[in-house]
Amino acid sequence: xxxxxxxxxxxxxxxxxxxxxxxxxxxxxxxxxxxxxxxxxxxxxxxxxxxxxxxxxxxxxxxxxxxxxxxxxxxxxxxxxxxxxxxxxxxxxxxxxxxx
Numbered sequence: 406x407x408x409x410x411x412x413x414x415x416x417x418x419x420x421x422x423x424x425x426x427x428x429x430x431x432x433x434x435x436x437x438x439x440x441x442x443x444x445x446x447x448x449x450x451x452x453x454x455x456x457x458x459x460x461x462x463x464x465x466x467x468x469x470x471x472x473x474x475x476x477x478x479x480x481x482x483x484x485x486x487x488x489x490x491x492x493x494x495x496x497x498x499x500x501x502x503x504x505x
Contacts, residue, residue: 435448
C-alpha cells in the first residue's frame with residue numbers, strides 16, 4: 406500500500422473518475438460536467454488530482470455516471486489510530502489497464 410496525504414487521495418480519486426468516465430462510453434468531461442452540474446474544467450481538475458471532490462460532488466458524479474459511489478473511492482482507505490496520527494492508505498490498482 407502506498408501512504409500519502411491529500412495529494413495521493415486526489416490523484417487516486419481522479420484516476421478512478423477518469424477510468425469510470427471512459428468506461429461509461431462516449432462521455433466527455435464537458436458532458437459529465439453538464440450531467441453533474443459542474444463546470445467542465447472542474448471535471449478535468451478532479452481527474453488530474455488538482456482538486457478533491459466534496460461529498461455532494463461525489464454523489465453528483467456517481468449519479469451522472471450511473472455507478473455506485475464506492476467505485477470512485479476504490480483503493481482509498483483510512484487506517485484509524487488511537488495513540489498516533491492516522492494515515493491515508495492508497496492501494497495499487499487491481500486492474501492493470503487502469504491508467505496510473
